[in-house]
Amino acid sequence: MGAGIAALLVLLVALGLGAAIGETAIPFGTVLKTVANRLWSAGYPLDAIDEGVVWNYRLSRAVVAACCGAGLSLCGVVLQSLLRNALADPYILGISAGASSGAVSVAILGLGAGALSLSVGAFLGALIAFGLVSLLALKAGRGTGAIILAGIAGSQLFNALTSFIVTKSASAEQARGIMFWLLGNLSGVRWPDAILAVPVTLVGLLICLWHSRALDAFTFGADSAASLGIPVRRVYGVLIVVAALITAVMVSIVGSIGFVGLVIPHAARYFAGVRHGALLPAAAFIGAVFMIVADILSRIIIPGQVLPIGVITALVGAPAFAIILARGRAAS
Numbered sequence: 219m220g221a222g223i224a225a226l227l228v229l230l231v232a233l234g235l236g237a238a239i240g241e242t243a244i245p246f247g248t249v250l251k252t253v254a255n256r257l258w259s260a261g262y263p264l265d266a267i268d269e270g271v272v273w274n275y276r277l278s279r280a281v282v283a284a285c286c287g288a289g290l291s292l293c294g295v296v297l298q299s300l301l302r303n304a305l306a307d308p309y310i311l312g313i314s315a316g317a318s319s320g321a322v323s324v325a326i327l328g329l330g331a332g333a334l335s336l337s338v339g340a341f342l343g344a345l346i347a348f349g350l351v352s353l354l355a356l357k358a359g360r361g362t363g364a365i366i367l368a369g370i371a372g373s374q375l376f377n378a379l380t381s382f383i384v385t386k387s388a389s390a391e392q393a394r395g396i397m398f399w400l401l402g403n404l405s406g407v408r409w410p411d412a413i414l415a416v417p418v419t420l421v422g423l424l425i426c427l428w429h430s431r432a433l434d435a436f437t438f439g440a441d442s443a444a445s446l447g448i449p450v451r452r453v454y455g456v457l458i459v460v461a462a463l464i465t466a467v468m469v470s471i472v473g474s475i476g477f478v479g480l481v482i483p484h485a486a487r488y489f490a491g492v493r494h495g496a497l498l499p500a501a502a503f504i505g506a507v508f509m510i511v512a513d514i515l516s517r518i519i520i521p522g523q524v525l526p527i528g529v530i531t532a533l534v535g536a537p538a539f540a541i542i543l544a545r546g547r548a549a550s
Contacts, residue, residue: 222499228503229507232510233281234250236280236283236510237252237277237280238272239518244268244271244276248264248265249272252268252269252277253273278412279407280510283404283509283513284510285412285468286415286471286472287506287509287512288506289422289465289468290307290464291482291501291506292422292423292426292464292505293313293464294307294482294501295426295483295486295498296457297311297479299437300457301365305366305480305539305543306365307478307479307483308465308479309373309474310366311347312372312373312376313344314344314474314476316344316346316372317341317344317347317462317466317474318400318473319343319376320342320346320466321343321466321469322383323343324340326387326392327387335470336470337467340465341462341463341466343466344465344466345459350372354371355367384396401473401526402526402527402529403472404527407471418464422464423499423502425457426498427494427495429453429456430493430498431448432448433457433494434494437492475528476528476535477531477532477538478508478509478531480538481539482501482505486501509531512531512534515530516530
């Protein structure tokens with residue numbers, strides 16, 4: 219209980235810093251007073267511009283960044299456990315690329331004739347991508363490593379499809395916006411995005427926690443899980459759909475962000491161990507704080523310019539990916 223309260227306080231402080239730090243610094247006290255004014259009509263006298271920047275721009279952005287980090291980290295934990303592969307995550311397995319293709323198909327091609335939202339299109343693309351990757355891995359039949367190779371192939375395929383759609387059908391202005399968005403962009407995030415991201419992340423966390431014992435059993439393989447009475451196919455299907463849904467929602471809001479689902483689960487195992495009852499909330503917390511910090515860095519690392527947040531996560535994630543590969547090679 220004490221650790222949970224401490225984690226909540228750290229997360230709240232990180233959200234406050236995300237709202238306070240930027241090209242123009244705003245005092246932390248102003249952030250607190252803005253929240254009090256907006257939520258409880260406290261009536262603190264504040265500069266209208268500062269209050270608007272905090273509430274309408276930075277705080278909503280920090281909340282979505284936290285949800286994105288938590289959600290992608292949960293997906294990484296689930297996929298690594300189900301597939302028993304330390305390199306599994308939504309980005310490497312092609313789920314993010316498929317979600318991007320689905321979202322771009324809805325936004326540019328008008329797929330669904332207006333009946334599909336961006337999130338639904340991304341969700342369908344994510345499911346199709348994972349289905350194709352799984353089918354290719356089954357055909358390869360070379361153990362758990364085959365899913366990673368199939369995922370890399372799937373990622374390239376759907377990234378190429380996205381580029382083809384943008385190049386062929388998008389206007390110059392649409393192409394610039396889409397390409398920046400695909401690198402991970404929180405600049406246009408507002409409260410309606412947070413209203414979508416928060417419940418999806420919380421419900422996803424609860425569903426994953428509900429299946430934490432099953433995920434523990436999957437650590438020893440599907441056969442071992444079945445011998446313990448785990449309904450393997452149902453659990454596998456539910457958790458894959460949850461991972462695809464979370465990934466799709468986050469991609470539809472902020473674009474495709476790599477390495478978070480790969481690196482954060484390993485960091486969480488270092489602090490929380492391998493039991494999923496503790497690992498899942500730890501990964502969600504670390505991922506949320508990491509993404510808030512990455513978003514802050516993306517705004518201040520180059521004065522007067524905002525970097526795509528995917529650039530920051532890649533700068534951290536790529537070396538971590540190399541370390542994971544090297545350790546896996548040394549252990550084999």
